[in-house]
Amino acid sequence: MPAKQLIAVTAAAYVTVSATIFSQYVEIQEDASGSAAGLEVTFPDDNFTQAYEYQPSAQPIKIGTPIVTGKSGSARLVGKPDRTVSVPSSVTGKYVNVDEPATIYCKVKSLGANTNIRVDERP
Numbered sequence: 001m002p003a004k005q006l007i008a009v010t011a012a013a014y015v016t017v018s019a020t021i022f023s024q025y026v027e028i029q030e031d032a033s034g035s036a037a038g039l040e041v042t043f044p045d046d047n048f049t050q051a052y053e054y055q056p057s058a059q060p061i062k063i064g065t066p067i068v069t070g071k072s073g074s075a076r077l078v079g080k081p082d083r084t085v086s087v088p089s090s091v092t093g094k095y096v097n098v099d100e101p102a103t104i105y106c107k108v109k110s111l112g113a114n115t116n117i118r119v120d121e122r123p
Contacts (some may be wrong), residue, residue: 005119006031007108014042014107019079023121026078026105029060030115037112044104053111063105066122079103079121 003021017028029037036056042048054061064078082102086095108117 003121005121007117007119008114009039009108009110009117011110011112012039014048016107017105017117017119018082018102019105019121020081020102021079021121021123022066022077022081023079023123024075024077025062025064025066025122027060027062027120028106028108028117030056031118034037034115035113037115039111039113039117040109042107044106048107055111055119060120061106063107071095077106 001021003023005017007015007017008014019026028039028041030039030061036059038053038055039059039061041052041054041061043049043052050107052089065075080103082100084097084099087098088094089096
């Protein structure tokens with residue numbers, strides 16, 4: 001089932017955009033409810049070092065592969081939600097719970113006025 005988020009962003013600081021479902025494809029763009037100013041985005045592949053500008057005409061930002069085959073799991077997983085998993089302990093051999101943080105897709109801030117972004121996650 002797809003998931004949608006609406007996140008407020010400003011020009012003052014980056015906002016982290018994280019997964020809320022197991023996703024294979026994500027689109028991020030400014031919400032049409034306000035005037036689009038463009039977005040500055042950093043990605044985890046270079047430890048959020050390089051900033052990229054996406055003007056309104058260059059949106060949505062697409063992460064992953066929009067493969068439509070009718071089969072679940074046919075595209076690479078790009079995001080997973082915050083969760084707790086049981087794993088065997090190398091010391092005791094018993095299972096222990098380990099918290100895993102959600103995948104961070106990117107960090108976003110506005111190039112101008114305060115705005116909202118829509119995050120459309122697809123399994």
